[in-house]
Amino acid sequence: MIDKERITRQFVKLVSIDAPSYREREMADYLTKELEELGFSVEEDDAWKVYSGNCGNLYAHRPGSGSPLLLGMHMDTVEPAKGKKAVVHPDGRITSDGTTVLGADDMSGVAAVLEALHHLKEENRPTRELEILLSIGEEKHVKGAKVFDFSKIQAEKSIVLDMSGEIGTAAVQAPSQIAFTVKVRGKASHAGFAPQDGVHAIRIAATAIAEMAIGRIGDDTTVNVGHIEGGRASNIVPDYCEVSGELRSFSHKKALEELAKVEQIFAKEAEKCGGSIEFIRDICYQAYKTDENESVVKEFQKACTACGIKSSLIATFGGSDQNKMSEHGIPGIVMASAMHQVHSCQEYTEVSEMAQVAGIVSELLQMKE
Template sequence: MININTDLLLERFLRYVRVETTANPTVDTYPSSPGQIELGRMLASELEEMGATAVEQDKHGLVWATIPSSDSAVRCPTILLNAHMDTSPDAPGKDVKPQVVEDYEGGDIPLKTGGRVITQADCPALANLLGHTLITTDGSTLLGGDDKAGVAIIMQTAEHLLRNPQLEHGEIRILFTCDEEIGRGANHIDLTKAAADAAYTLDGGGECIVEDENFSADHLVMTCAGINIHPSIGKGRMVNALRAVAFVLSALPEDNLSPETTDGMQGFVHPYLTNGTVESTRVEFLLRDFETSQLDAHETLLKSLAAEAETKYAGVKFEFERTKQYRNMGDALRSAPHIVQHAIAAHKQLGKTANRGSIRGGTDGALFSEMGLPTPNLSSGQHNLHSVTEFASLDQMTYAAEHLVALLQIWHRSSKDAAQ
């Protein structure tokens, strides 16, 4: 029986979400907001107080710590646990006022501000949360469960292990990162410093989900140059870049290649930002696919449509600039299947069934995996991410901590068995 202190877990979570850590994509500093430094300082202090070793908030704001192995006689792989401290800029993150709903009885959950309501229609998962303690906002901000739920779970797991030295586990490394929400989470990480053999991110929604695949992702900028002249004398002389770009966008398949019409394992080409004039128009795209090679196919499609536009609107000129973002963690995990298998086995040990999932997005774990550290993603009780109706289940967070303890014990036991 693993007895996680639920009251302490809740206290931690409420303390962390009250620190504003909204990532800011418009600045070049790292981290992009001062609150991430503040939260990191708080976490480092708490880790030192609970007895973790090698605690450090480095010059980039990243927080590192170690939970020493409980059994020096067994050579056990070092496991890295990761969550990110920043929150999404997609919704307000300042002055978060968490509300605790104890023993949820079902139905919609009215919030205090702006007539906001968390409805069962919009969040079917509520039907499975009867009797849970839920943490919501007042409706004016997001909650920050993405990913402070993960942060709190890792912190409570660390304290549980340090207070219960009889629990067998290998060395555990802890890393709290910055600016994951704006794609910069791994920008300043030296994984040789982690010296880990495997890792897990605690950045998933719900419960009992082990995510071992995610999108491969690139960013693409398409620029179209036209020819401008006063409209009164434009006949035969003006070449409108806006029209050429509109041709390309309207020719993109809508039924099977847009985020509005795809799900599951389908990829997409997503034009999400544009700025333009007759003389020059720029469109930014997100290229996404679970098959990394399909990113080339998505770029080829755009270039072929642009070539058609150059023929139709003689005089326009298209240029493309593609930037790599992240890759499917599955590419790395397929060569180390035991990392996922141990996570699934830990759920089974606790009497629950794991569900393997695929992320239609990315995590720091995808970047870690590409850097040589295979890193699946685990559930942390988050729901309705990046919105003012975001909430978390304390019961699911508690279970996530129990699962981590069981998982770390499985790593130790498998190493011990292999040595005999």
């Protein structure tokens, strides 16, 4: 039986550990110890060097019989994430004290996997070969998995525990995300005596933004401008403005096409006014779609059925480490993992749901296919 008291204690312990992005050292040390006690060999890479962090991604492996399975979770938590305190309510709901996020994203998934492993160990049940990737910086657009060496992975299928939604739900499709920054350069002049001598960088940016298609572009693409800043004083024609935004699309090709349009619009407006731009792009991750006939999908559905849970396959417009796994030829899904209202101080989880997730994982770990 899944031990609800143990999974609650484990979850409360996990969220008590401060692990903001690129500062996951204490979390990595705790999870390394837990996994080694469960029979895993654990390696840590040097991803921290890339991001000036304090630890790397963890890769854990344990031999077994049957086809290997890769499980993915992340160690970092969005801000405000320091001093998190889990409050366990009588009805089984767990929240923070309201001053921070709870950290169910992604500690509910981590707690469920650890409980499944402890449960199977207690029952002395054999498991399939298992690999686990615990990434850093996932909340910074999948940065940890972006630099992980996937040549280590033997599994040909993966399941990432990192999604909100009803238990039994799994995403088989996710979008590309491309972040962009536009540095607009103009020419400063006195706003009172010689405005005609200046090139107004903020106006260039504003005109370009007004020309952009923003919001939902068709059924499968979104474009957003999320930040703009520039200028030095109200009496100076601003010579600099910086704009940042993102695009998402289920079609990587379309995402690149929309990105090119954004760059062209800014370049055109800058040239028209005598300014210039520097356009910086960051392909955070690429779109994927896992065929519903893939063995990993069938295994997930079978595990849900064994637990008396109805399964459902969806598309999500959020990214995860699965994007990188798919990019490296490892088809997989992202399963709902008992997290709700994530990225807010109203975030919560339910003990009963974490137990359900642990039950599904337990079934998956015992499959031989």
